[in-house]
Each structure stands twice: as structure tokens, then as C-alpha cells.
Amino acid sequence: MLSRVADSLYWMSRYFERADNASRVVEATYGLILNPAKFSSDERWFRAVSSLARGTTSTNLDPQRALFLLVADSEGVFSIMRCIAGARENARQVREEISSEMWEHLNKLFHEVTGTDLHADDDAEAMRIVNIVREGAYRFYGITDTTINHGEGWHFIQLGKYIERACNLSILLDAYFSVDKNADDLDWVGLLSSCAAFEAYCKVCTAELKPERIADFILLQPEFPYSVRYSLDRMHHALTSISNRSLSRRTGKIERLIGRLRSAVTYVQIGEVIRGDLHMYLAAIIEQCRDLHAAVNEVYIEYPIEVAFES
Amino acid sequence: MIIDTDAPDQGASEAFRRYEFNGSYDEMFRSTDLPRKQYRPLYTQLLNLGADELRRSKQEADQSFFNQGITFTVYGSEKGTERIFPHDLLPRIITAAEWETIERGLTQRITALNLFLKDVYHEARIIEEGVVPGKIVYTCKHYRREMRGIKVPRDVYVTVVGTDLIRTPEGNFVVLEDNLRVPSGVSYMLTSRRVMKHIFPTLFRKCRVRPIEQYSQVLLSALKSLAPEGRTEPTVVLLTPGSYNSAYFEHTYLARQMGIELVEGRDLLVHDNVVYMRTTFGLQRVDVIYRRIDDDYLDPLVFEGHSALGAVGLFNAYRAGNVAFANAMGTGVADDKAIYAYVPKIIKYYLNEDPILENVETLLMSDAAQRDHVCQKLDQYVVKAVGESGGYGMLIGPHSTSEQRSEFRDRIMAEPRNYIAQPTINLSTAPCFVDGTIEPRHVDLRPYVVYGENITIVPGGLTRVALRKGSLVVNSSQGGGSKDTWVLQN
Numbered sequence: 199m200l201s202r203v204a205d206s207l208y209w210m211s212r213y214f215e216r217a218d219n220a221s222r223v224v225e226a227t228y229g230l231i232l233n234p235a236k237f238s239s240d241e242r243w244f245r246a247v248s249s250l251a252r253g254t255t256s257t258n259l260d261p262q263r264a265l266f267l268l269v270a271d272s273e274g275v276f277s278i279m280r281c282i283a284g285a286r287e288n289a290r291q292v293r294e295e296i297s298s299e300m301w302e303h304l305n306k307l308f309h310e311v312t313g314t315d316l317h318a319d320d321d322a323e324a325m326r327i328v329n330i331v332r333e334g335a336y337r338f339y340g341i342t343d344t345t346i347n348h349g350e351g352w353h354f355i356q357l358g359k360y361i362e363r364a365c366n367l368s369i370l371l372d373a374y375f376s377v378d379k380n381a382d383d384l385d386w387v388g389l390l391s392s393c394a395a396f397e398a399y400c401k402v403c404t405a406e407l408k409p410e411r412i413a414d415f416i417l418l419q420p421e422f423p424y425s426v427r428y429s430l431d432r433m434h435h436a437l438t439s440i441s442n443r444s445l446s447r448r449t450g451k452i453e454r455l456i457g458r459l460r461s462a463v464t465y466v467q468i469g470e471v472i473r474g475d476l477h478m479y480l481a482a483i484i485e486q487c488r489d490l491h492a493a494v495n496e497v498y499i500e501y502p503i504e505v506a507f508e509s
Numbered sequence: 510m511i512i513d514t515d516a517p518d519q520g521a522s523e524a525f526r527r528y529e530f531n532g533s534y535d536e537m538f539r540s541t542d543l544p545r546k547q548y549r550p551l552y553t554q555l556l557n558l559g560a561d562e563l564r565r566s567k568q569e570a571d572q573s574f575f576n577q578g579i580t581f582t583v584y585g586s587e588k589g590t591e592r593i594f595p596h597d598l599l600p601r602i603i604t605a606a607e608w609e610t611i612e613r614g615l616t617q618r619i620t621a622l623n624l625f626l627k628d629v630y631h632e633a634r635i636i637e638e639g640v641v642p643g644k645i646v647y648t649c650k651h652y653r654r655e656m657r658g659i660k661v662p663r664d665v666y667v668t669v670v671g672t673d674l675i676r677t678p679e680g681n682f683v684v685l686e687d688n689l690r691v692p693s694g695v696s697y698m699l700t701s702r703r704v705m706k707h708i709f710p711t712l713f714r715k716c717r718v719r720p721i722e723q724y725s726q727v728l729l730s731a732l733k734s735l736a737p738e739g740r741t742e743p744t745v746v747l748l749t750p751g752s753y754n755s756a757y758f759e760h761t762y763l764a765r766q767m768g769i770e771l772v773e774g775r776d777l778l779v780h781d782n783v784v785y786m787r788t789t790f791g792l793q794r795v796d797v798i799y800r801r802i803d804d805d806y807l808d809p810l811v812f813e814g815h816s817a818l819g820a821v822g823l824f825n826a827y828r829a830g831n832v833a834f835a836n837a838m839g840t841g842v843a844d845d846k847a848i849y850a851y852v853p854k855i856i857k858y859y860l861n862e863d864p865i866l867e868n869v870e871t872l873l874m875s876d877a878a879q880r881d882h883v884c885q886k887l888d889q890y891v892v893k894a895v896g897e898s899g900g901y902g903m904l905i906g907p908h909s910t911s912e913q914r915s916e917f918r919d920r921i922m923a924e925p926r927n928y929i930a931q932p933t934i935n936l937s938t939a940p941c942f943v944d945g946t947i948e949p950r951h952v953d954l955r956p957y958v959v960y961g962e963n964i965t966i967v968p969g970g971l972t973r974v975a976l977r978k979g980s981l982v983v984n985s986s987q988g989g990g991s992k993d994t995w996v997l998q999n
Contacts, residue, residue, distance in 0.1 A: 199788055199789050199790075200770055200776050200786060200787065200788055200789075201776070201787045201788060201789055202773065202776050202787070203770075290578070290752050291751075291752050292771075293578070293761035293762075293765070294761040294762075294765035294771045298577065301578060302576045302577055302578075305576060305578045306576050309575075350789065440789070443790065498789040499789075501791075503778065503780075506787075506791050506792045507780070507792070
């Protein structure tokens with residue numbers, strides 16, 4: 199597969215996952231602010247914004263503006279619309295690689311989402327878009343899994359999806375747990391819904407909402423698709439499948455990085471993590487995901503020509 | 510003229526209420542209420558369908574094109590980077606007998622033009638013997654001196670050709686223009702067929718339309734036949750300028766249909782005169798490049814130095830015989846509009862046959878007598894710049910203003926070699942569904958010719974329509990659209 203194509207598939211998938219994640223977080227947060235609580239709605243919006251729009255520092259966000267910023271802002275790089283546009287733009291670069299069904303769905307979603315001229319005070323319309331994206335995401339994942347070969351391209355798509363998910367979940371956990379003193383049950387429900395995890399959590403742990411259990415579930419659950427551990431396992435699977443196809447390549451660094459990441463969530467107990475420094479622990483996961491991204495880029499995408507002629 | 514109001518069905522008079530004839534050959538009607546035989550099933554169907562139903566079908570088709578992203582880019586419009594290709598719902602129908610002539614005529618013409626290319630880049634006998642003036646060949650903008658003496662695989666210069674045919678008022682097909690460089694539009698032919706099958710399934714069966722879906726296989730095997738010797742499992746790629754090119758949809762479509770890689774210049778690199786593409790496994794050798802970028806941008810070392818579209822060293826690899834291009838470089842010399850005037854002689858010279866498809870009468874502005882004649886009667890002629898395509902740089906005399914004419918007169922005087930003139934020909938008209946009724950619009954026909962082991966022309970082509978009433982310009986860049994083209998089984 200062409201390196202450029204692999205790169206576009208990877209980014210298509212990352213942008214899509216980012217939009218999907220944002221839509222769930224916005225929906226959960228919007229549900230939360232309708233209830234009175236110890237937290238003000240501003241604080242709740244800030245929590246959402248800080249987990250999605252990395253680098254935002256302003257604490258006094260007008261809630262209306264926050265919603266608009268997360269859904270339709272065309273300046274920032276993180277709004278749902280921008281992420282969908284980014285996913286589509288990458289898909290457009292590799293249209294011959296993805297199935298017509300994938301392209302058509304993504305293209306349609308793009309036009310549905312960007313076709314409306316959203317006003318800053320139109321909550322209902324903003325939430326309608328969020329809903330379209332959330333539903334659209336499930337379909338896109340289904341279509342992706344059923345309409346193309348599960349070959350190299352698909353593995354790059356999986357890699358993009360799960361590396362993005364692992365990072366997003368870590369950031370979200372950090373945002374909730376860094377202010378957990380004021381959190382009430384509703385906030386924990388909000389966190390779980392942001393990870394599409396509320397029902398799954400209840401099945402495993404009952405509806406008793408204990409922060410430690412919730413952290414355990416979202417971080418270390420091996421069988422739930424929106425957990426960090428599950429994401430890292432899928433990344434490992436994708437990376438192994440990709441490297442198995444190219445025997446002579448120097449993939450040692452990638453194997454070491456993913457191995458280390460996985461062991462950080464496989465051989466640990468939530469008690470030690472919580473009692474230790476959760477923030478540092480999550481920051482390390484995010485940092486190592488970045489390193490992994492750089493290593494993949496160096497081995498498969500932008501390798502130096504000299505290296506290519508050596509083998 | 511208005512369709513007979515005594516027609517049996519009230520819907521008929523309604524549907525064809527605005528169908529006016531203008532002296533052109535009409536594809537559908539022999540006269541007012543008398544459709545040609547091949548159009549009768551369509552005619553009946555149209556009588557039975559109401560305008561609402563047609564409108565619904567039209568919307569369905571548009572939506573399908575839009576969702577599939579079958580769009581093109583219009584240069585010069587600031588916002589509309591992507592638009593769906595305007596498409597007319599009603600098929601254009603060609604009989605088996607008509608097609609037989611077209612097929613033989615094009616085969617003859619392309620064979621001769623290919624021989625011409627080989628000749629001008631080698632011994633140039635045709636020039637030496639005075640059949641075509643050397644002055645015209647060597648002053649051609651698309652003549653590539655670098656190609657002199659280079660042996661191209663199997664002597665095939667033009668793998669893909671899209672020749673524009675028009676129909677005279679007498680009903681004969683004539684050649685308007687040869688496109689021997691990078692003709693486009695074939696994806697619209699293929700995708701609109703798919704949509705039409707969806708919309709008119711019964712009509713399809715009734716008419717016995719010949720299939721065109723095999724185009725991709727035909728093209729792929731032609732491309733493979735160009736592979737350098739010893740490369741038994743050749744790697745064929747399609748080289749695109751990238752996603753901002755107006756024909757990007759087509760590039761992705763063809764690459765997917767043929768199952769080959771779609772590459773951009775930045776994916777390629779040349780090492781020791783061998784072309785490689787950069788893959789996740791490492792570098793992979795490339796044997797045949799179906800290039801959809803112009804000669805000028807292929808290799809910055811040889812041609813346009815600023816171009817980032819091609820790859821450095823491609824031409825040397827080509828000269829070394831390690832990679833093949835389709836089409837070869839320098840084929841533009843044979844579709845130059847001044848050379849066009851000599852094509853009948855070229856056919857006679859190489860094949861010793863009379864042309865099966867006639868040319869449109871063409872006056873060369875480099876000839877003083879012809880120039881004077883045309884300049885006095887500019888309002889009766891179509892003037893075209895010889896090296897341009899896509900409907901750019903042309904004057905349509907009867908539809909021009911006196912300022913435009915005097916501007917063209919100056920241009921012709923400044924650069925006579927650069928212009929030709931042709932009498933204005935009323936292209937034939939075909940029924941189109943416009944604003945809720947059926948009206949005639951001017952059309953041409955671009956069949957696609959593939960030169961592989963032998964010459965294949967898939968039965969069909971792109972019928973281009975000038976959607977503006979009365980307009981004779983069918984180019985998509987100038988407000989033209991397309992129609993599905995049905996060639997009938999014998």
C-alpha cells in the first residue's frame with residue numbers, strides 16, 4: 199500500500215473517531231447541564247471543552263458559546279464539523295481505497311452536518327447535528343467493517359481509530375477526576391455516557407456509581423470497546439498485522455512502545471493507580487501514544503530513502 | 510414548430526409542448542410527431558410518464574450522483590469547488606448501423622494518427638514527401654523534440670483517445686476534434702449508465718442496449734501490454750495531479766475499477782532510471798504509468814521546471830525503456846487543430862484509404878488567402894486556437910459581438926499559426942428534460958477508443974449536451990452536461 203494512502207486512511211479514521219467522541223461528550227454534557235447540581239453548568243461545559251479542545255484555558259465560557267464552539271466552530275480545529283470535514287477530506291484523497299459505501303456514507307454525513315448554517319443560539323439544531331454524527335458514527339463503523347478487505351488498509355484504519363480513542367478516553371478521565379470532589383452521581387453518569395459505557399457498566403458493576411469502579415471500567419476493562427485497555431489491545435493487533443506483512447522492516451521500536459503501553463494497563467490494579475498519581479499515569483499513556491504515532495510515521499510513512507535501499 | 514395538438518394523448522402534447530426544431534438534425538424526431546424507429550420505446554415511455562414523475566426521476570439521479578461524489582471542479586468560480594456534473598435524464602440512442610460506421614471510421618483514423626506520430630518522431634517521411642508541411646508540425650506547441658528517435662513500447666503512442674464527433678444537418682457523423690493527450694469524461698459515461706439502469710430498467714430491456722461496463726478491463730489490458738520486456742507481472746499505476754484536479758473523481762474511479770494504485774508525483778521516485786513508488790513495505794517498482802497529467806508537468810528536469818506534479822527523472826527512465834507512459838509524450842502534435850486539417854491526407858498516405866468519417870472543413874489562418882477570406886466573414890465562422898481544448902480560446906461567429914470579432918481578428922493577425930476557422934455547424938439536437946418539459950438541445954458524441962493489442966471502442970461514449978438553449982458549446986467547463994449514450998444491438 200502506498201505510504202500516502204496509509205497515512206490518509208489513518209487520519210480519516212482519527213478525525214472520524216474524534217468527531218464521534220466529541221458528539222458523545224457534548225450530548226452527555228448537554229444532558230447534565232439541564233440538572234441543577236453542585237457544579238455550575240459553566241464548569242461542566244468547561245470540563246467538556248477542556249477535554250475536547252485541547253489547549254483551551256479560558257474558564258468562563260458562556261454555555262451557549264461552548265456548545266457552538268464544540269459543534270460548528272469553523273476556526274478551531276476541534277469542532278465536530280471540522281472533524282467530519284477532516285475525515286472526509288482524507289477519504290477523498292484515497293477514494294479508490296475505501297469502499298463506495300464508506301465514501302457515500304461519509305460524504306452524505308458531511309453534507310448533512312455542514313449543510314446547515316448554524317446560529318449560535320440554536321440549541322436544538324446544534325443537538326440535532328450532534329445526534330446525526332453519533333448515529334452516523336455507528337453506521338460508519340459498521341460499513342467499514344463489512345465492506346472492505348480486512349487487509350493492511352483496514353488495519354491502518356483500526357490503528358487510527360483506537361489510538362485516537364485511547365487518547366480521548368485518557369483525557370476525558372483526567373478532566374473528570376481532576377475535579378472529582380464536587381462530582382455527584384449525575385456527573386458520573388455523564389462520564390459513562392460520554393464513553394457510551396453506562397449500560398455496559400451497569401451490567402458488569404450494577405448501577406452503584408463508585409468513582410474507583412468507573413475508572414477501573416473505562417481504563418482497564420478488557421472487553422469493553424470504549425475502554426483504554428481494549429483500545430490498546432486493538433492497536434497492538436493492528437500493528438502486529440501490519441508488521442507481519444513486511445518482514446524486513448525495522449519495527450522493533452514500535453513493538454517495544456506498544457508492549458510497554460499495554461503492560462501499563464494489563465498488569466496494574468486500579469487501587470494503586472488511584473492512590474498514586476492518576477493524572478501522571480494518564481499523561482504517560484497519552485505521551486506514549488504520541489511516541490507510537492511518531493514511530494509508525496517513521497517506519498511506514500516518511501522513511502528516509504537510504505533506509506529503503508538498504509534492505 | 511409545435512408538436513401536433515391532435516396527438517392521441519393529452520400528456521404527449523404537454524410533454525413535447527416546447528419542442529421546436531431549428532434546422533439541425535434531430536436525433537429523436539424525423540418530423541414533428543414522427544419519432545425515429547430507435548426512439549419509439551422511449552417516446553412511448555415519455556408519453557406515459559408525467560412531468561412530475563420525470564422530475565422525481567431526475568431528482569433521484571441527481572441525488573445519486575451527489576452522494577457518490579461524482580463531481581467536477583470548475584476553475585474560476587470562487588466558491589463552487591465541487592459541483593455535480595450536469596446530467597440529462599433522457600438517453601441518446603444510436604443504431605447498430607450508425608455505430609458500425611463510427612467504429613470503422615475511428616479505428617481507421619486512430620491507426621493512421623498513431624502511424625503519423627511514429628513517423629514524425631522518427632524518419633518524418635510524411636514531411637519529406639511534402640504531404641504535411643514541416644513548418645506546421647515543428648511549430649506545434651505540443652511537438653516534443655525530446656521524443657525524437659525514442660522507441661515507445663509496441664509503437665503505440667495513443668493508448669486512450671476520446672474523439673469528438675458531431676452530426677451534420679444531413680445526418681452524417683463527422684469528426685470535430687481528436688483528443689490524443691489525456692482525454693477525460695469516461696467515468697461519467699460509466700457512472701451515468703449505472704444510474705440510468707436504475708431509473709429506466711424496462712426501457713433498457715426493451716431497447717436491447719449494448720453494454721459498456723467492460724471498459725476498465727479493456728483499458729487495463731491495454732496498459733499491461735505496454736510493460737517493459739521481461740516484466741511479466743507489471744505494476745500499473747494511474748498518475749493523478751491530486752484531489753484538487755477537476756477530473757479527480759474520474760482518476761479515483763478508474764483506479765478503483767482497474768484495481769491499480771492511484772499515485773501522485775510525490776509517491777514516485779526514480780533511482781538508477783527505474784521508477785519506484787513509496788509503499789508501507791518499502792519501495793515498489795512501477796512499470797506502466799497511465800498518466801492523467803500533461804506532458805509539461807511530468808518531469809521538472811525536462812519540461813516545466815516548477816512543477817511539483819510529476820517526478821524528477823521520469824523522462825530518463827522512460828527513455829531508458831524502464832517505464833511506459835500512456836499516452837506517450839508528445840502525442841499532442843497529432844491533435845493540433847492545424848494538423849487536423851491534414852488528417853484525411855494522413856489517412857490516405859499511411860493506409861491508402863479514403864476516410865470513413867469526414868472532417869469538418871477547416872481553414873488555416875497561416876494561409877494568407879484563407880485568412881483574408883475568414884477575417885472578412887468572421888460572423889460566419891468558428892475560430893479556434895489550435896493548441897487549446899475544453900472550449901477555451903474560441904469564437905463562435907454567429908453568436909459573437911463585434912468587439913469580440915475585432916479582438917479575434919487582432920489575435921489572428923498577431924499569431925496566424927495559432928488559429929483555424931471552421932464554418933459554423935449546427936450540431937444535431939436531442940430531447941432533454943429541461944424545466945419540466947422536453948426541449949431539444951445541441952449534442953456531440955465522444956466515444957472512447959482504447960489501443961491495446963488491437964483497437965477497441967466500447968459501444969457508447971459520452972454524449973455532451975449544451976444545456977443552455979441554442980448554445981453550441983458542450984464542454985463541461987462552459988455549462989455543458991452529459992447524457993447516457995445507448996448503442997443498440999443489431
